[in-house]
Amino acid sequence: MQAATLEFRHVHKQYPGADKPAIADLSFRVEAGDICVLVGPSGCGKTTAMRLVNRMIDLTSGEILLDGRSVMERRPAELRREVGYAIQQIGLFPHRTIADNIATVPKLLNWDKTRTKARVEELLDLIGLDRSLGRRYPAQLSGGQRQRVGVARALAADPPLLLMDEPFGAIDPINRERLQNEFLRLQGELRKTVVFVTHDIDEAIKMGDKIAILKEGGHLAQYATPSELLMYPADKFVEDFVGADRALKRLALQRVRDIDLWKAATVRTGEDSAAAKAKLADADLPYLLLVDDRGRPKGWLSDRALSGERIVEDLRSSADPIVEMDDILRDALSDLLAADTRYGPVVDEAGAVRGILSLEAVGHALAATGGHVPTATELARESAAHDGRATADGLSSGSGSDLARS
Amino acid sequence: MSGLAVTPVLAQLSDDFFGDRQGAADRCPGNNELCPGWIVDNFTDYLNPLWEHVLLSVIPLAIGFVLATGLAMLAHRYPKLAPPFLAFVSILFTIPSIAFYLILINVTGRGFATAVVALTAYTQVLIFRNVLTGLREVPQGTVEAAQGMGMSSRQILFGVELPMALPTIFAGLRIAASSTVGIAGFAFFAGAGGLGQSIFADPRFRGNVVAASVLMILLAAALELAVLAVQRALTPWQRAVSR
Structure with a gap:
């Protein structure tokens, strides 16, 4: 049945x-x-x-x-x-x-x-x-x-x-x-x-x-x-x-992947400084995000890092908070506020940067009345179909700690 | 119950427990002292009264348990029956046992049956009240869960309510056990023997009184322990420590 x-x-x-x-x-x-x-x-x-x-x-x-x-x-x-x-x-x-x-x-x-x-x-x-x-x-x-x-x-x-x-x-x-x-x-x-x-x-x-x-x-x-x-x-x-x-409650119904993220300007150490600066023109945020070989965020570059011909690792601040595509929007917003920042890099399952989540982007999502907001079952189904990381983690840690107690 | 019927009975009773008194003094060297040696020598004389007392306790408890549990189940199913039932069994409990025997002797005659009827009646209030309380204390949510899963009212009564009421039921049964052993001490008034008869056979001889009384106390304790053992066997979840 x-x-x-x-x-x-x-x-x-x-x-x-x-x-x-x-x-x-x-x-x-x-x-x-x-x-x-x-x-x-x-x-x-x-x-x-x-x-x-x-x-x-x-x-x-x-x-x-x-x-x-x-x-x-x-x-x-x-x-x-x-x-x-x-x-x-x-x-x-x-x-x-x-x-x-x-x-x-x-x-x-x-x-x-x-x-x-x-x-x-x-x-x-x-x-x-x-x-x-x-x-x-x-x-x-x-x-x-x-x-x-x-x-x-x-x-x-x-x-x-x-x-x-x-x-x-x-x-x-x-x-x-x-x-x-x-x-x-x-x-x-x-x-x-x-x-x-x-x-x-x-x-x-x-x-x-x-x-x-x-x-x-x-x-x-x-x-x-x-x-x-x-x-x-x-x-x-x-x-x-x-x-x-x-x-605000609507934020609990959406995931980071559901909203329009800002474009990030990502660079690697050793890249040409002039080319890197050019990337800023295309990005939504006037800061360069330093990433490692596999595209994972390392931190926000300082101006000094661009003073030479090649980019060196000189950060103005860390990349925290790093937000995942599957995070609930409400939780991601909470992370931003807790870190006292207006933006944070969004990474995919592999940890590579896919965009920037900013307070403005969240505000824009809240203001938008159109668009599809998925229901709980759809979200659950979707993550079960994926690797179900977010919810499966919740489960294993949940039963794990309960079992440990018994 | 005319005076005519009662008087010869009383005469016969007093004959029973005072008849043997004269010879008693010679039996113990310390004339009415405790005399442990005498108790050891004459211990076998108490075995038959002890056995009678065991029967006078266990049989009324068994019959009383079945009766009172049935009454309580009825009162639980039909709550309107609870107050009259409770009043009835409470009144039974207030009748002095000697009066009860004298009344019953005209119906059931002198002997074991009369004692069992009265002693059974005395167990009713203790067991009835606890069974009913136990059934009523089963949380509403548990009963509703059982209903919601499609259990019939009979399945709920026997499968959920009665098992969950067992600790309270057994608490009542334990009190009834020691109380019955005590009240059965007067069963000899009905001509049913028991350790009470041994006591009253020579009430001035301390060795005799102590021997019979200690046996009664031990019997009460043994019965309580037996009831407790049955309870523990039937309620394994009670031993499951909450964490």
Whole structure:
């Protein structure tokens, strides 16, 4: 089972005795393989909306279609075994081993032992946990490891749809970021349809291909891609919820390679000084960048370096910060500001200079409203297709340090 | 329960535990002193009462555990039943055991069965309350996770809630064990023997009282340890050290 489409059609939910509906006329469609984030203030009905999908709560009217088939036609237990479900780490069974926890749904589906065992091992590998941890109990794992197990358990029977209710809610910020990156990397491989509930707009922007912002009473305020949401908030509510820094948040959705970089004038030691000066005419920055034989940046040349006939290695300053093409624009900007500089060389995978990232270039990217801003899944897919360096690094360091702790 | 029915029973009981008293003084050289030597010599006399006491403790605990757990599971499933159930088992606990035996003797007659019924009744409140508390303390999120993965309510009860409640359930069972050993000391009122009968057979002879009492204490401790051993075997995750 690869991935399913999910569609809400005019869904209402009214609890008996309540004067207002919990969900009011909710309609949206999630394409197969997309992450849809339900986000909103507490009491907006985001968790209720998610639970309508696997019938932990039954809707009052309207339809929810999973791969075109109404969930109300399905038996709840059967439906739930087909839809992955992950909640905060508290959802793990403390009295069962990690392997048994992961095997919960396969056992409910009466898989034979060999198949279940093989699947558990496959999932432990997938989430980067040592197989020997399968015999441990949840209390013996770190919070981050437990959360990974929660995701593995939800994935156990290879469900076409995954429901995740604030799955990273109880995790400290550093580990949360790591888990988010890991999940996006996994999603790049697995391409499940995911409904993800959070109250954190930053998490929504990071994780979502589509974001459904709900406001009180279960009204859909806006359903859009993260960049649409940031650029064109539908109303005052969305604008406030997204935050005054929404322009800055867009930086988190772009990578350095996505924007127009400045041209750099690069020279090597021993080059002719006059020819080097001529290169400046073509560059966006009036400084020469000294590189080594393989084009890797060494530093910014001083005027004295050009005083002779040939260029000598006399630097006015180092090349720091050196920015990578795959860096998130927000992080790159942060590097520039931290180094107290207005520009830094951008290098490719081999470390060779490809251009200059400057505050002005970032500003230009922010001002541009056109152009394609990729979504989280696209980014994850792209880097999985590449060598996946940025996210894979996050993963290996993440699980590595967790394993070291255990 | 007319006075007519009770009076001959009392007469018979007092005959049982005071009948043998006269000869007791000669048995110990130090006349009613502790006399360890006498205890060693006559230790075998206590084995039969000890065995009776073991049965008087273990059987009510076993029956009581099954009954109270069943009641608590019902009360957990149907929360409206919890207050009346709790009131019922609490009232049972407040009946003085001698009165309980005298009432029951008219129904079940004198003997082992009467004692077991009363002792079982006394275990109810301790076990019931702990089982119900244990079931209620299972975090909502864990139960919801189980529901969300498609477990039925029966699978959740037996596969998640009861196992997770085991530490609390066993805590109740341990208290019930020592309490039952103690209350069973009065089982001889119902004509069921036990170490209480040994004590009351010669209450002025210190060696006799100490021998029987120490055996009761040891039995209570042994039962608690046995319950603890079962608990440890059934809850391996409790020993898993959190890091």
